[in-house]
Amino acid sequence: MDRLLTLEMFVAVASEGGFAAAARKLGSSPPAVTRGIAALEARLGTVLFHRSTRAVALTDAGAAFLEQARRILADLAGAERELRGAAAEPRGQLYVTAPVMFGRLHVLPVVGALMAEHRELMVRMMLIDRNVRIVEEGIDVAVRIGALADSGLKAVRIGWVRQMLVASPAYLARRGAPQTIAELAGHDLIGTMGPRAAGEWQLASARWRLDPRPRLVLNTVDGALAAAEAGLGIANLLSYQLADALAAGRLIALLSGEKPPAFPVHLLFESSRAGLPAVRSFVEAMKGRARVAGLG
Template sequence: MDQVAAFTTFVRVVEAGSLSAAARSLPASLTAVSRQIAALEAHYGTTLLLRTTRQLALTDAGRLLYDRAKAVIAELRDVELALSSQDAQLSGRLRVSAPSLMGRLLIAPLLADFLRLHPDVSVDLLLVDRPVNLLEEDVHAALRIGRLPDSQAVARKLAELTMIVCAAPSYLQRRGTPATPADLAGHDCLVFSDVPGGGEWRFRMPDGTSATMHLRGRLWINSLDALAAAARDGAGLVRVPSWQVADDIEAGTLTRVLADYELPASAVHVVMPPARLGSPRTRAFVDFLALRWRSNNPLRALAVS
């Protein structure tokens, strides 16, 4: 039995609703379609389809095989497309999503080189601080920070990101340096948020547990750039990615605090929907991004002094 051909026939029968309709669409003889379904049932030792004079119904085993067979066929088509396009000139539109700050500072500057390498590809860069729905929003590749939800998306790890708390030396001289997360209750905190209100920062405690601190925020901004600028001006404590303020920490314009309580680094992935696996331009972009970040990691962690 040609299992791939039998899978294709089975899927077509289920979607067409009858053996005869599937035979017409393949095209194949009704006898050949019936034999392939019978061969599948014999091979797996179970009934896949319940046949009546008016309709077909899937058994539980048939429903399982239908889902798996569709996935196998789609995967084979992806492989065929990838191999047939391997030597072809890349072309078409590529839609990429990234968090605003990371996309603006770490992705956008690389796009000119990518476009020079692939002159027939166009790129849409969507900068949003929310998880996008890859399929509904027609996004081919998206950067995600932290734990990935269970999904059918394909993920490739690029780097790790550490969040740190810091403030200007002038603020710390004026208000004191917090020694533990609990001390934040007496400090002015600069909070990343779209909506003013109570903010929360999480920390890892000495016993390995995590603790959430409810903040008395004095400034809420939905821009990490603006928050870091306010911190440099002495407005308060801010929690930002370490890479964003690495130069400030080195120059002494910001001072890192509560380093012993920082959470472990979060993974940064680029995710793609399964249907994009066979897209040469998507694969080329992901490979390009991974190579650039591997040779010069823009999310470098700061040494804890």
């Protein structure tokens, strides 16, 4: 049986959770899918699924092989798309994910400009303060802030941001401004959830452990920013998140000598998608946005 077809069957069974459902998705029959999986297992010399009368589940070997199979199929699909229209105008659907505030401030303007220029381009944006699984969730391009894991994805760095400690004038008038890292222990701290949530803050001269723990923890950057502006404590946020509040005087930067290492801002995508007109246009537009916004 055709090797590519058996890979498609394998991914479909894993995704749909059964042979019958996979057959419906592929427009095939359950016996044909069963034969295809058997042929694949025979060729690989290993069992890919645990089978019972009620359910089908991946074996350890099957789970390990699934990501590779998905990548092979994605690479092939990307190569076909690139060959059909390497120089074509961006069209179809582009699926992008980014942190909430960064997406609102910097990605949405880029998306708006691209959609105005390319009438056949459609965009889905997932703005969320967590790292989503790019391959599994079908993401075309993801914005990531911070160190990257070794994922095998293509990464294009477009800029840098840095952490800043801030508080409102009202809070500082009431509690005073810390002059050293050690003095933070006597202040009310505002923490956040998500990728940057941690039990310590990385400052220039030391890692400062948040002990006692923050009095207030919020699950969104908007919430932490609002809490800091309301005078509820000292927050540790990123420079792009604070630009407007600092310029307007609603927040004041603290411990200015303690400048932590900057965080890189990357665009992540599968290498097979690099040649797609929509992805290529988005990446170039985001590079330009980063330069204009002073992130480069």
